[in-house]
Amino acid sequence: MKKSISFSVVAxxxxxxxxASGAAFAAKVPAGVKLDPKQELVRSNGSEPESLDISxxxxxxxxxxxxxxxxxxxxxxxxxxxVPGVATSWKQKDATTWIFNLRKDAKWSNxxxxxxxxxxxxxxxxxxxxxxxxxxxFHEFIANGKDIMSGKKQPAELGIKALDKNTLExxxxxxxxxxxDMLANSTMAPLHKASFEKFxxxxxxxxxxxxxxxxxxxxxxxNSRIVLEKNAKYWDAKNTVITKVTFDPxxxxxxxxxxxxxxxxxxxxxxxAGTFQALKAEMPKELSALRNxxxxxxxxxxxxxxxxxxxxxxxxxxxxxxDILTQKLLGEGQVPAYSLxxxxxxxxxxxxxxxxKWPMEKRVAEAKKLLAAAGVTSATPLKLMYNTSESHKRxxxxxxxxxxxxxxxxxxxxxxxxxxxxKTRHSGQYQxxxxxxxxxxxxxxxxxxxxxxxxDQNDQQxxxxxxxxxMAQGNQQTDQAKRKALMTQxxxxxxxxxxxxxxxxxxxxxxxxxxxxGYYTTNSFDRFRTSDFYIIKK
Amino acid sequence: xxxxxxxxxxxxxxxxxxxxxxxxIMLQLAxxxxxxxxxxxxxxxxANLEAKYHLNEPLHVQFGYYLNNLLHGDLGASFRYADWxxxxxxxxxxxxxxxxxxxxxxxxxxxxxxxxxxxxxRQNSIADYFVMFLGNFGHAVPSFVTGPILILFFxxxxxxxxxxxxxxxxxxWSIVQFALLxxxxxxxxxxxTLGRVMRGSLxxxxxxxxxxxxxxxxxxxxxxxxxxxxxxxxxxVVTLLGPMAVSAIAQAVVxxxxxxxxxxxxxxxxxxxxxxxxxxxGLVVLVAVFTVVFNLIVDIVYAMLDPRIRY
Numbered sequence: 001m002k003k004s005i006s007f008s009v010v011a012x013x014x015x016x017x018x019x020a021s022g023a024a025f026a027a028k029v030p031a032g033v034k035l036d037p038k039q040e041l042v043r044s045n046g047s048e049p050e051s052l053d054i055s056x057x058x059x060x061x062x063x064x065x066x067x068x069x070x071x072x073x074x075x076x077x078x079x080x081x082x083v084p085g086v087a088t089s090w091k092q093k094d095a096t097t098w099i100f101n102l103r104k105d106a107k108w109s110n111x112x113x114x115x116x117x118x119x120x121x122x123x124x125x126x127x128x129x130x131x132x133x134x135x136x137x138f139h140e141f142i143a144n145g146k147d148i149m150s151g152k153k154q155p156a157e158l159g160i161k162a163l164d165k166n167t168l169e170x171x172x173x174x175x176x177x178x179x180x181d182m183l184a185n186s187t188m189a190p191l192h193k194a195s196f197e198k199f200x201x202x203x204x205x206x207x208x209x210x211x212x213x214x215x216x217x218x219x220x221x222x223n224s225r226i227v228l229e230k231n232a233k234y235w236d237a238k239n240t241v242i243t244k245v246t247f248d249p250x251x252x253x254x255x256x257x258x259x260x261x262x263x264x265x266x267x268x269x270x271x272x273a274g275t276f277q278a279l280k281a282e283m284p285k286e287l288s289a290l291r292n293x294x295x296x297x298x299x300x301x302x303x304x305x306x307x308x309x310x311x312x313x314x315x316x317x318x319x320x321x322x323d324i325l326t327q328k329l330l331g332e333g334q335v336p337a338y339s340l341x342x343x344x345x346x347x348x349x350x351x352x353x354x355x356x357k358w359p360m361e362k363r364v365a366e367a368k369k370l371l372a373a374a375g376v377t378s379a380t381p382l383k384l385m386y387n388t389s390e391s392h393k394r395x396x397x398x399x400x401x402x403x404x405x406x407x408x409x410x411x412x413x414x415x416x417x418x419x420x421x422x423k424t425r426h427s428g429q430y431q432x433x434x435x436x437x438x439x440x441x442x443x444x445x446x447x448x449x450x451x452x453x454x455x456d457q458n459d460q461q462x463x464x465x466x467x468x469x470x471m472a473q474g475n476q477q478t479d480q481a482k483r484k485a486l487m488t489q490x491x492x493x494x495x496x497x498x499x500x501x502x503x504x505x506x507x508x509x510x511x512x513x514x515x516x517x518g519y520y521t522t523n524s525f526d527r528f529r530t531s532d533f534y535i536i537k538k
Numbered sequence: 539x540x541x542x543x544x545x546x547x548x549x550x551x552x553x554x555x556x557x558x559x560x561x562x563i564m565l566q567l568a569x570x571x572x573x574x575x576x577x578x579x580x581x582x583x584x585a586n587l588e589a590k591y592h593l594n595e596p597l598h599v600q601f602g603y604y605l606n607n608l609l610h611g612d613l614g615a616s617f618r619y620a621d622w623x624x625x626x627x628x629x630x631x632x633x634x635x636x637x638x639x640x641x642x643x644x645x646x647x648x649x650x651x652x653x654x655x656x657x658x659x660r661q662n663s664i665a666d667y668f669v670m671f672l673g674n675f676g677h678a679v680p681s682f683v684t685g686p687i688l689i690l691f692f693x694x695x696x697x698x699x700x701x702x703x704x705x706x707x708x709x710x711w712s713i714v715q716f717a718l719l720x721x722x723x724x725x726x727x728x729x730x731t732l733g734r735v736m737r738g739s740l741x742x743x744x745x746x747x748x749x750x751x752x753x754x755x756x757x758x759x760x761x762x763x764x765x766x767x768x769x770x771x772x773x774x775v776v777t778l779l780g781p782m783a784v785s786a787i788a789q790a791v792v793x794x795x796x797x798x799x800x801x802x803x804x805x806x807x808x809x810x811x812x813x814x815x816x817x818x819x820g821l822v823v824l825v826a827v828f829t830v831v832f833n834l835i836v837d838i839v840y841a842m843l844d845p846r847i848r849y
Contacts, residue, residue: 132583134583221630223630223805250702264702426578
């Protein structure tokens with residue numbers, strides 16, 4: 001897995017120029033595999049998508065569908081590798097300017113050619129305040145994005161320009177080494193202007209939606225199903241094997257698993273909590289887990305009277321046995337975490353705490369010393385909060401028992417409904433709170449946002465100006481090695497202040513029928529496109 | 539009677555209005571908004587979103603917008619599902635819920651009343667115990683336990699029905715097969731309630747003076763039951779039917795989630811979780827209207843059953 005990630009980063013940052021023929025990167029059916037005559041796939045998709053309008057989508061659910069309908073400048077293969085999409089090659093002209101060459105054979109599902117202007121139109125529409133997009137990538141990274149969204153500049157001033165029909169120039173706000181990775185996002189795909197203007201708010205309905213990806217929208221019944229069919233006009237249609245894909249929006253993981261067992265769906269999105277071991281025994285070949293670039297952690301309120309003392313925060317982190325947590329309690333292949341970065345993160349190294357290697361007795365003894373020095377006794381109140389869920393509760397009980405048995409501290413537990421919990425956490429009305437971060441692009445900055453001073457994601461109320469300085473310096477670098485060194489340093493510096501307790505790296509466990517080919521656990525961002533799948537003869 | 543119906547319909551307007559107002563306020567009071575997520579949105583982005591949905595205006599103005607749309611039959615735009623209006627979502631979900639809930643209710647009425655009558659007439663017999671056992675079982679075991687057991691048995695082991703979903707053109711399953719388990723589950727719950735109430739009510743009627751008179755006149759038992767006992771005994775059952783119909787159609791939350799049915803119950807749950815204000819409000823309006831209508835029907839049926847009631 002590590003190998004594939006580093007490859008994708010190399011592919012992205014070195015900006016290799018790819019040949020015009022995409023065949024080398026497309027399907028994907030190994031020699032000797034006999035295909036089933038019926039190439040139809042049903043994917044369980046976890047919920048009803050919020051939209052199929054690329055300016056409005058944000059969830060995994062909607063992205064799974066949009067990825068099949070729309071293709072951006074780059075795309076993600078099912079192995080997780082970034083590959084050319086509508087663009088065939090690109091190069092970084094200077095620190096903040098990129099040139100993308102578009103393929104000439106890219107077509108919309110109605111036969112119109114996909115041009116550089118379609119991208120310009122789409123992006124400008126997305127950043128227009130009237131469109132009210134929720135997605136922050138433009139806002140954070142594309143030149144003038146933030147000012148346009150706040151109404152200070154016009155959408156036409158966005159950092160994207162069509163140099164000619166097949167060439168785009170993109171300017172970023174800061175040097176963005178991972179731009180090709182980011183551009184695979186469905187939100188950054190092009191928009192078919194004519195059909196959008198003709199149908200208005202109904203442009204995403206079946207029959208109206210004109211798409212440029214491997215599939216077209218055939219049927220959409222809310223909460224029931226979304227059916228896509230192969231787009232004959234797609235430039236790589238000859239390598240697209242699956243002819244029809246259905247997305248099932250069942251929310252309940254239990255219900256989805258039952259439908260999988262009954263043969264109604266070919267792959268689940270995730271499995272119910274606590275069923276991994278049973279499923280492993282029942283269907284070892286169908287169950288798999290991919291490691292996400294995502295961190296499960298406990299946020300500590302750094303301004304809390306008790307927790308503002310670094311020694312207390314350190315002691316709380318030291319005594320938690322991540323090995324027992326990941327192997328015995330969770331047991332799905334989660335990786336113990338002792339740093340801000342998780343394995344596979346590009347742009348910074350994983351820097352585990354020194355004490356992670358110590359025997360537990362030594363860690364406990366050291367933690368007790370730290371607590372005594374900080375004046376914390378067994379009478380000091382601690383409160384741990386989590387959002388209502390059986391699995392978060394189990395982790396919470398484990399952590400509080402670690403603190404109780406090893407340090408003699410009693411932590412009370414409180415759960416809240418998700419949205420209530422988010423408010424509580426954002427407003428700092430807590431001591432210790434469950435938290436998790438799923439990277440939305442593969443770069444260290446997404447995790448550093450958790451500890452940056454004024455970051456929206458920093459619920460810990462932690463601030464160290466030196467960390468911010470290192471990050472800013474790193475962001476100005478065009479030399480990737482120097483940038484990485486600075487980001488690693490920033491991450492280590494922050495974590496030595498113990499602003500939060502890293503616990504483990506998430507995994508995504510799911511069941512996939514043995515006849516579904518083209519599924520890879522190296523895809524750590526869980527971005528699978530149907531065009532890479534195929535059905536093996538049953 | 540028509541004047542009574544008209545009076546009731548007009549009388550319902552303030553009721554529905556109060557429900558909407560109360561629900562509107564309660565939704566606003568619930569912590570967390572429709573745009574809160576694990577990833578916090580930047581203030582500029584949030585401002586654009588709030589402007590789009592009028593959330594940046596004072597509450598009474600927002601409420602004004604809502605009522606105005608409502609008067610025009612528009613339940614508004616969904617906060618969560620950008621591509622659909624609440625009207626469209628409800629229009630898609632209502633027929634499915636009505637089909638399942640309606641069928642289940644009809645079966646439950648026939649079964650529940652029959653079983654209740656048998657149990658009442660054969661008090662403390664095996665038949666009575668059986669009916670009462672069914673009744674207690676249906677009440678004591680929640681549907682989120684019964685449902686998965688039904689799926690395990692009929693869908694996964696016997697493979698005679700699908701494990702969930704809803705489709706008219708599925709190549710492997712017919713719509714009847716999709717509907718079978720959810721209808722059965724909703725029926726079990728309602729049969730239990732109806733059977734118990736029918737039994738109690740009929741036992742009471744059978745012990746009343748006018749039945750004793752009928753017996754003294756020498757009427758055969760069958761005639762006594764059908765002509766004299768059944769009608770008054772049905773009154774409490776009919777009372778139950780109003781709210782029962784509303785919950786079977788619009789609030790089959792658990793059943794629809796277990797069987798992944800794209801109905802109103804599932805919309806209600808996801809709407810509440812997502813803080814989709816307009817969707818939840820729209821469904822509440824719908825439930826309020828249903829409640830008023832069904833209760834009105836119940837009242838009319840009362841008059842038909844009980845000669846003492848006249849409007």
